[in-house]
Amino acid sequence: MSLQEPVLCQRIPTWPWGDPADRHLIGLDEYLSTGGYAALDKALAMQPTEVIAAVKESELRGRGGAGFPAGMKWGFLPPEDGKQRFLTVNADESEPGTFKDRLLLDFDPHLLLEGIAICMHACRLDTAYIYIRGEYHAQAKTLQKAVDESYKHNVFGENSKLGRINDRAPQCYVHRGAGAYICGEETALLESLEGKRGWPRNKPPFPAIAGAFARPTIINNVETLAIVPAIIDRGPAWFKSMGKDRPEGAPPAVPASFGPKLYGISGHVNRPGVYEDDLGIKVSTLIETHGQGMRGGKKFKGAIPGGISMGILGPDQYDAELDFDIGKKYGCLGLGTAGVIVMDEDTDMVAVARNICRFFSHESCGQCTPCREGTGWMYKLLTRIEAGGGTSKDIDLLLELSGSMGSMPGTTICGLADGANWAVRTIVNKFRADFEAKVRKKPHSRLRVLPVGVG
Amino acid sequence: MAWIVKNSATQQIDKRDEPYLDDTLRAELEAEIIPRYPTRQAATLPVLHALQHKHHWLPHQALAEAAGFLGLHPSEVLDTATFYEDFRLQPMGQYLIMVCQSLSCELMGHTSLVDALRDKLGIEPGGTTDDGRFTLLTVECLGSCGTAPCALVNETLHESLTIENLDKVLNELP
The missing domain is CATH 3.40.30.10 (Glutaredoxin)
Incomplete structure (x- = not known):
């Protein structure tokens, strides 16, 4: 544990600073009495460009999975032209293993709203849509209540303290999704917001140029926006005192991992849940300290670093650091959302791969053939291997399939297939013995070899 | 699976006289939801959510009425509705x-x-x-x-x- 004080969880009791049993919804009054909306007032006293510069200087990276520098994203917007510009908040948290944004939405929704207001001021955006996944019924209601309160407090609306932006009163709306994982992909989210099926768009144009309703749009994750008030309040230098710098002498292209991060931990640990700590803590620390060790004292077999699309860490990578450089160092896709799923020695990795492929084949939007067909094909192969009907050729076929679908091999529009293929490839490569043990070495032959001299 | 086409071509569509999207709901949506978006189509998901919340599922007649309300062709609303897992196009248990x-x-x-x-x-x-x-x-x-x-x-x-x-x-x- 290295983080001195909670930042995102400052009002949400979380181990080691508080008891989760004491958690309750922070309403507007409590939020204000604990220093809420002070950062917004501070930001409003600054020029919009100064706010963007502060976020840029903090090197805040997006917390939604891709880890793109937030300040840079904000800087991509074209100059104002007096017409509508949008902020869409990605609260479509649907990747298995990820349940961190839910903590903020459940207990401290005003922190998100403050971040939204600061972003709207900095980027000159007049309308914000919070796209929340359809399954979060209770959270959508909580959030709507908080939005109503914020209107009364003149954060948004006709008398907003943001003033008029693009000659409009700033507005913030909750928009519910309807159970489609793909709508967490930023351009699919925009399509869905426009009332269409959630099919990802080809980029460019990037959303900052032509996003929602073909207007400049910023899309940020809930956690990314929720950390912005703290950056404004206490400054980029304070933010950079937390987390992990890039290795000494490394070029600026190497991602630095500054700031606190919400970690979700689930699976075979004694105390699953969401914890806040510095970026860059080790998986072993997260399991042993935060998660209070493996359930039943079993041995660690593997862990998924952050949502099932990120690949897997093997038993020899127990000490992997959870930072934005994890992908290159440990042979997985990246940090993702830092929703760690832990598996003990009894876990069947073929079943894990099968579960992951079922998810992706179910959630593929069907727009690109390699993903639509490939994820289903891999699911069928894995079901067959799990049932004992596979051959060793199937393992090679799995690797071949997974190597040829996705936006990285350049065969699909979005990254959903990359998620499936990284998961399959890393699981097969790191746990090949599990697969070998389940397949027949040779295919069955219908021809029987008869002993010489018979008949 | 989101992308599987539902059997709409041979389906009999049950009709009833009483509209699913009644005047009260219509007025409420017109006042609360429509002004939020630059296009009427963008209100598709909220309108379908409201209809489903009221009727527990989305009969074809309700989709057609939603399309009329949103100024869309019924097929456009069907296209959207069939994509999302949450929208129930068959009656469900209580x-x-x-x-x-x-x-x-x-x-x-x-x-x-x-x-x-x-x-x-x-x-x-x-x-x-x-x-x-x-x-x-x-x-x-x-x-x-x-x-x-x-x-x-x-x-x-x-x-x-x-x-x-x-x-x-x-x-x-x-």
Whole structure:
């Protein structure tokens, strides 16, 4: 544990600073009495460009999975032209293993709203849509209540303290999704917001140029926006005192991992849940300290670093650091959302791969053939291997399939297939013995070899 | 699966005289939802949510009425509605039990829950009990991995489930 004080969880009791049993919804009054909306007032006293510069200087990276520098994203917007510009908040948290944004939405929704207001001021955006996944019924209601309160407090609306932006009163709306994982992909989210099926768009144009309703749009994750008030309040230098710098002498292209991060931990640990700590803590620390060790004292077999699309860490990578450089160092896709799923020695990795492929084949939007067909094909192969009907050729076929679908091999529009293929490839490569043990070495032959001299 | 085309070509569409999208709902949506978006089409999801909340599922007539309200062709609304898992295009049981089957829930033993429900209700996932009280579905991640396994019963999430407390939840339903 290295983080001195909670930042995102400052009002949400979380181990080691508080008891989760004491958690309750922070309403507007409590939020204000604990220093809420002070950062917004501070930001409003600054020029919009100064706010963007502060976020840029903090090197805040997006917390939604891709880890793109937030300040840079904000800087991509074209100059104002007096017409509508949008902020869409990605609260479509649907990747298995990820349940961190839910903590903020459940207990401290005003922190998100403050971040939204600061972003709207900095980027000159007049309308914000919070796209929340359809399954979060209770959270959508909580959030709507908080939005109503914020209107009364003149954060948004006709008398907003943001003033008029693009000659409009700033507005913030909750928009519910309807159970489609793909709508967490930023351009699919925009399509869905426009009332269409959630099919990802080809980029460019990037959303900052032509996003929602073909207007400049910023899309940020809930956690990314929720950390912005703290950056404004206490400054980029304070933010950079937390987390992990890039290795000494490394070029600026190497991602630095500054700031606190919400970690979700689930699976075979004694105390699953969401914890806040510095970026860059080790998986072993997260399991042993935060998660209070493996359930039943079993041995660690593997862990998924952050949502099932990120690949897997093997038993020899127990000490992997959870930072934005994890992908290159440990042979997985990246940090993702830092929703760690832990598996003990009894876990069947073929079943894990099968579960992951079922998810992706179910959630593929069907727009690109390699993903639509490939994820289903891999699911069928894995079901067959799990049932004992596979051959060793199937393992090679799995690797071949997974190597040829996705936006990285350049065969699909979005990254959903990359998620499936990284998961399959890393699981097969790191746990090949599990697969070998389940397949027949040779295919069955219908021809029987008869002993010489018979008949 | 979101992208599978539903059997719309041969389907008989039941019609009733009373509209699903009645005047009260229409006025409410017009005042509350429509002004939020630059286009009427963008209100598709909120309108379908409102209709489904009221009627528990989305009959074709309701989709057609929504299309009229949104200034779209019915096929455009059908296109959107069939894409999303949450929109029910067939009548469902009074209580929809959605058991999460994603990775964390599988690691924590969701299969025993599904088996117990199968025995208790006498239906397979996807089926509805004869009295129309329960529909059982297995769904992907509900965002409750830390308190797995979990299930959504209509709009209420139940976490850290065991066979016993799931049984209790179902028995206590009105």
